[in-house]
Amino acid sequence: MALFSSFFPKRFRLLWYFVGTYIVLSTIIRLVFIFWMLGEVDTSFFKIGNTLLIGFLFDVGTVSFFAIPYALYLLVFPKKWYGSLFDRIVTWFAYTLGLVIFLFSFFAEITFWEEFKNRFNFIAVDYLIYTYEVVKNINESYPIPLLVSGILLLTAFLLFMTKRKGIFHKTFNNETSFRQKLLPSAFFITIAAIFALFVKNKDAEQFENRYNNEIAKTGIYSFFAAFQNNELSFTDFYKTLPVNEVFAEVNNEFRKRGDSLLFPEKNLIYRNIGNTDSLPELKPNVIFICVESLSAKFLESFGSTENITPTLDSLANHSLFFTNLFANGTRTVRGMEAITLSIPPTPGRSIVKRENNQHLFTIGEVFKQKGYGRNFFYGGDGYFDNMNSFFGGNGFNIVDRGRGFLMDASITTTRTNIEDDEVTFENAWGIADGDIYNKVIKVADEAHSAGKPFFDFVMTTSNHRPYTYPEGKIDIPSGSGRSGAVKYTDYAIGEFLRKAQKKAWYKNTIIIIMADHCASSAGRQELDVKNYHIPGLMLNLPNTPPQKVDKMASQIDIFPTLFSLLNWNYNSNLYGTDVLKMKPEEERAFVGTYRKLGLLKGDDKVMVLGDQEVSNSYQWNRETNELLPLKEDETFLKEIISNYQTADYLFSNGGLKLNSLGLED
Structure with missing residues (x-):
């Protein structure tokens, strides 16, 4: 009874009630996510029990951080002023603010989960920076x-x-001494210190099923973990090999393709890619349309029955149509990174x-x-x-x-505004695709x-929540969901053409x-490979008949393929290669999240590097989208490490900079 009184003195009654309320509400959210993903989450008794237990521990750690300020206030506030007007104002305000923050965070978690099937991560942190777009979108x-x-x-x-339960009354009307307040105060400080110093957000990831890992986490804790760790050092967190060895591995592959290294003595990949057939170089204009969230599964060409991409499906038979193409990442900026670099x-x-x-x-x-102008x-x-x-x-x-x-002021390129009179429709993320295409045509005329x-390089916005677009263009009402946004996106491409x-x-x-990426990328496994499958089309190619290209490739290969089709002799610092000239053993695609780095091979074998210096090998089953574990292949492991480690090395050490390659900006 003495220990109970020490831990739960009346002066701390409201604080303990606040902690209990948070844990109950957080558990309810966790159960909501479990039922939401019932077909995907591992619901065996042991796994679901551990998911809830780990979640409970992270809830205790999270709420301890919020409890410390009020616990310290209670500790130092003199007994003679318990229940004073000042005490009541501070207590009511702190408790109300805490409840509002928790309830708001739970609402935000539900909306974030609906979009990304994740607890808060670095995307949520980024959204804090762009409050105008995000608030308007919400x-x-x-x-x-x-x-x-x-x-x-x-x-x-x-x-x-x-x-009504008398919690405030007990908090304000008691004789709790300073000594009695020490133990509960020390408890919260100790728990918070343990989590701050020794517990990482990824410690919740104790399961093979990704959804169990995410559900076990706590949203607010995940948010602040992402705020601190939105960049990862490859050399500190991933399996590595000696630098000279990984560059030798990568450059040996380039040599096999006929490329000539320009600085073979340096840790670079800068090389010349020659016009082996000595054909005249072609210099047509190039318009690249990067379509927001266009999954391959939306197209009838890949099995859809919704009839929401009639334009793209018709173009598939009149273009160079890449049927086995994969996005490199899960966000627009990842697509831009892959395509441009x-x-x-x-x-x-x-x-x-x-x-x-x-200056890259x-x-x-x-x-x-x-x-070219760009x-x-x-x-x-x-x-x-x-x-x-x-x-x-x-x-x-x-x-x-x-x-x-x-x-920044040192950048000297020009900027042209899209004026109000050029806009017929606009939502949180930007103007309608039809309007941006009209601007593209106007600039092309000039x-x-x-x-x-x-x-x-054209980046679209219409296929994005809130899925709104000009009324009367298609037969699906604006704002009714993703299918309508996809169909409008397809319609706008047709009108542009x-x-x-x-x-x-x-x-x-x-x-x-x-x-740029698929409409969704989350799955219950390390990497949901199917949700990286995207369409790619090249139209109006000179001297190239329409054909379907079934070779496996990723976004990084599209422009090197174009340069080859144009017979260009050029110097390159690009990892991509001509898809059409790939041999079966060269087919591959890089797929990753901000933590998991994967390499998919033409025979559907997958290796994934994790940030705890781990690597896992799988066989991807295209029909079921399952990743079946395989024994690790040392040659495959060396290949994936070499590509990712050299890429990280080049950016971190200036190897992507123009001046490091002897080029002027």
């Missing part, structure tokens, strides 16, 4: 007044129940969002050397996700809404008049259409 996607009212009503209900995904944040990511060797540099089009404000700074800092002219910050070939075909520059213009 407002357009959810009934905010109703939800806010619900949070406030639930807060009021919890306050009422707390008062032609590099395997580096752990942590995308290079697009990192510091020191300007990109596909834009290859176009520049061939005399433009980056985005229907929103390009400061979002650091896109303007990245593209502008790497030689692209910027065309966007122009309402946010551009980039470039054609100037007589200079152009390369345009019809308008472009009437232009004088069209006959000499290649149009490439590819997704």
Whole structure:
């Protein structure tokens, strides 16, 4: 009884009630996620029990951080002033604020889970930076007044129940001494210190099933863990090999393809890719359309029965159609990184969002050397996700809404605003795809008049929550869901092509259409390979008949393939290769998250590197999407380590910089 009184003195009654309330509500959210993913989560008695137990421990750790300020207040506040007006104001305010924060975080977790099937991660941290877009998106996607009212009503209900149970009365009316307050205060401080010093968010990941791992976590704790650790050192967290060895491995593969290393004595991949057939170089205009969240499964060509991509399905028979193509990552900035730098995904944040990511060797540099103008089009404000700074800092002219910050003052590329009179529809993420395509055509007309070939990188926005678009364009009402957004996206591409075909520059213009990533990427396994499968099409290619390309490849290979089709002799710092010339044993795709780095081979074998210096080998079953464990292959392991380690090394040590390659910016 004495120990009970020491731990639960009356002065701490409200604090313990607050802790209990949080744990109960957090457990309810955890159970909601379990039932939500009932077909995917491992619900065996032992696994589900451990999931809830680990979750409980993380809840205790999380709530301890919130409890410390009030525990210290209770510890030092003199007994003679218990229940004073000041004491009551502080206590009521702190308790109410704590409840609002917890309830809001639970609501936010549910919406985040709906989108990403994850607890909070570095994406949620990024969203704090871009509050305008995120808040506007939430407002357009959810009934905010109703939800806010619900949070406030639930807060009021919890306050009422707390008062009715006499919790406030016991907190204010007691004779708890300073000595009695030491033990509960020390308890919260100790628990918080243990979690701060010794417990990592990834310690919750004790299961093979990814959903069990995520459900075992606590949202708020995951958020602050992501805030601290959104970049990972490859050499500190992943399996590595000697630097000279990994570069020798990668460069040996380039030599096998006929490439000539320009600095063989250095740890670089910079090389010459020659025109082996000595054919004349072609220099058509190139418009690259990077489509937001376009999964392959949306196309009838890949088995869909929804009929939401009639344009793309018709183009599949009149283009170079890549049927076995995989996104490198799970976010737009990952797609941009893969496409522009032609590099395997580096752990942590995308290079697009990192510091020191300007003046790099990109596909834009290859176009520049061939005399092209380069433009980056985005229907929103390009400061979002650091896109303007990245593209502008790497030689692209910027065309966007122009309402946010551009980039640092040292960047000299131009910026063109998309004006209000050029916009017929706009939501949180940007203008409708149809409007951005009209701007692309307008800028192309100007470039054609100037007589200079152009390369345009166009990033769309319409296939994104809240899934709104101009009414009357398709037969699915705006805002009704993903299917409508996909169908409008497809419709806008069709309209763009019809308008472009009437232009004088069209006959000499290649149009490439590819997704930035899939609409969803989460699964119950380490990497959900099927959710990296994307479509890719090249239209209007000179001297190249339409065909389906079934060879396995990833986003990094699309532009090296184009350069080969154009008979270009060029120097390259790109990891990608010509898909059409790949031998069966060379087929591969890099797929990853911010922590898991995977390599998929043409025979559907997969290896995954994890950030605890672990590696796992699997056989991917395309029919069931299962990853079946395999014995580790040392040759395969060396290949995956070499590619990812060299990519990380090059960025970290300046090997992607133009000046390190003897090039002027």
